[in-house]
Amino acid sequence: MVQQDLDTPGDFVLEVAGANKTFAGVHALRGVDFALRPAEVHALIGENGAGKSTLIKVMTGVYRPDSGTVRLAGRARDFRNPLEAQAAGISTIYQEVNLVPLMSIARNLYLGREPRRFGLVDVARMNREATEVLGRYGVHVDVTRPLRSLGLGAQQMVALARAVQIDARVVIMDEPTSSLEPREVDTLFSVIRDLKEQGIAVVYVSHRLDELYAVCDRVTVMRDGAVVHTGALAELQRLRLVSLMLGREMSTVREKGTTAFDTERHERREGQPTLRATNLSVRHRVHDVSLDVHPGEVVGLGGLLGAGRSETAKAIVGALATDGGTVEIEGRAMHRRSPAAAIRAGVVMLAEDRKTEGIIPNLSVRENISLAALPRLSRAGLVSQAKQDEITTFFMKRLRIKASSPDQKVSDLSGGNQQKVLLARWLCLNPKVLLLDEPTRGIDVGAKAEVQALIDELAGDGLGVLLISSDLEELIEGSDRVVILKDGRVVGHLADEEVTEEGLLDALATAPEEAEGEATVPGSSGETPVAAATEPAAPSEPAPVKENQR
């Protein structure tokens, strides 16, 4: 399956061979081989947790591999920190702009290599050169202003200019377009072509297939810490690319899945939807997404990484400030948008990242479960211990949480049980709608099945469930309907018999002209999408954005 490269090792500018990296027992890289030719644009793709970021960090000196070698221009190198990798000619643009917002634009461009005169930084020259350099990238601004006065796209351009300035032989771009406007993407692409002409190799990480096909020459696909495919991109069909990423063979879709879902156990109740979101927009992330969830129904939210699934869910509960759109719960519009207001209205969200957005590790199971319900369990500001115990025992039994006692610290539990504790936390608020963002990620098979069965049960009890999952099987078998997102827009709906792997893969791989929107390919006329992108700023929109929504 892995295509053979006919080149000899000497032809590569950067090469990673047999790299292994383990974090706390988790294999992030398993014997990864990656080779980069001079003057090529090489796409590096894979789903969350595939090991792309780890591989990049190995190449840029942030991590050192447990075993395996990194060779630059044929010579084995052991970078101990990013500085050494940079000095050797490998520069990186990170997805989140990693610059210093309070410092001036010129300072950011030259940090660590400022032009000097008599040992002192030559500020006048620095500012002059910065103005000149940035001009070439279409950024015409006063370079003495703080970086944060720029928009995100322009900040990304500064990062790009910086990366290219340092005599780079290799430029690694980790999702460089995630915060760019279509026009800025065009600028980026022309910069990439310039780099190519200069013989510089580019590693391009993105989830936007259209972009990959527009600029990349070759592609390496990673899954579960290993490389599953390397070869010329033009020879690879979109559908095949997607199936490689997701690890699904279209031809071998199993008749009966391995999940514990049984959609027969619940059915959609007609009438008013419990949740209706209309034209939700979040700057750069979500564009005019509308969806509804009826009681007793599990609606899946499909899409590749970066399609805006989590952002949509967060926008619904008010955890992310929206630029426009409305959310109605049982027909009543939510005016104040904040997680607290959403909880009061009966919408709760199980966040994707258990550790940073969910559990409070040093508190007990009881405390973690009853946390969100405390206002309801207290009288005159005092928490009723008895009620707290009652609820905890009930949910520990109902969700089959395995803990030695309600007093056990939640950090001692397994991932699956932690997830159930979080689920219990939200369920004791008697929600009407449950938003689940990757509810089974990182938990073992048994717990996974239990959580899946639980989702069915809850829907059977009349809850509306919005399910986000990168596990294709889980999404297909768990959902009654699937709404498919791509680059922050709804690009398709699957219902009933259409909810199959082929249906989903087809929709995900759809080329830009078929799925309307998507103006990231240079040369393609960008009129409609540009208008759509600027729409949220239109003055006619009501302004539901409240400052306390962060």
Place this chain on the structure above:
Amino acid sequence: MTSTVLTTAQPGADAPRPTLGERIAPQIQRRGALAVLVLVVVIASATSDTFATWSNVSSILGNNAFVWLLALGMTFVIITGGIDLSVGSMYALGGVLGAYGSTHGTWLAVLLPLAVGAAWGTIQGLLVARARMAPFIVTLVGLLGLRGLMQAITDEGATTYLVPRHSAFRSLGAGTWIPVLIVAVFFALGALLLTRTRFGATLTAMGGNENAALLLGLPVARAKVLVYLLSGTLAAAAGALGGARLGSGVTTIGIGYELTAIASVVIGGTLLTGGSGSVSGTVSGVLLLAVIHNLIDHYFSQYGSAFTDTVNGAFLAVVVLMQTLLSRTQQLE
């Protein structure tokens, strides 16, 4: 300068035109203390016969100048996002060591405090940068430990080291001009260090976004050690010079000086969270606090010194509130 400032006229530049608030806010943050200082000085000169006299001005400058060095060191530390609580104790210890050293010669009087200050500063820096301990805790240890050390070498204050009457060391702290000149040179060098060297840029960068500074390949750990080294050395030097002025190693001084230093730095517009600040702002900060102190002593002497601290505190609260509001104005998105 051929570089022209092309601003945002063309639609593509992606630089939203700044509002009035966005343009003024950084200026207030930087120069606010200076503006208030000028205002206070003008009003005080107009309403008081004694304020603008040479004897008053020279007492404000001469008596306080050395202590301002603590604020200089603190400026660097705070810009990195850290804090150094040990400088008050180091100031007192520096005075005692200077006085003790001066009994063995002027060179020792200068070198002994500097060596101890540098050594302890380095230890603190290593604990913060390498052992990744919180600066607050590390330097709190310094605050307690150094004062204890000083108590030990002075037999709990029973032994007072006197600077010999005709020692050249004594002349370092005499009068008004010499202290002011010494301190001015230190501040000028400090300003140069912060704005015109890569080290200074590293300090600001790591305070603004430490992770980014690391990924940009800046020598963050080294800069962290150096900044505590610098602060400790400056504090010990300030103490030694103070000892020279007083003519002895006074064991009871320096208590709470670290807090005054922090207050001056913050009033001078340096963000307590790090990433932004200036030495010139700290100059305004220390002068402003000194002038206010002087005025309170003058007008409200019957209320005692507690009143001074209350005003200082209130001032600090107002400044931090202003900073918070201003940085919110500047926040985009």
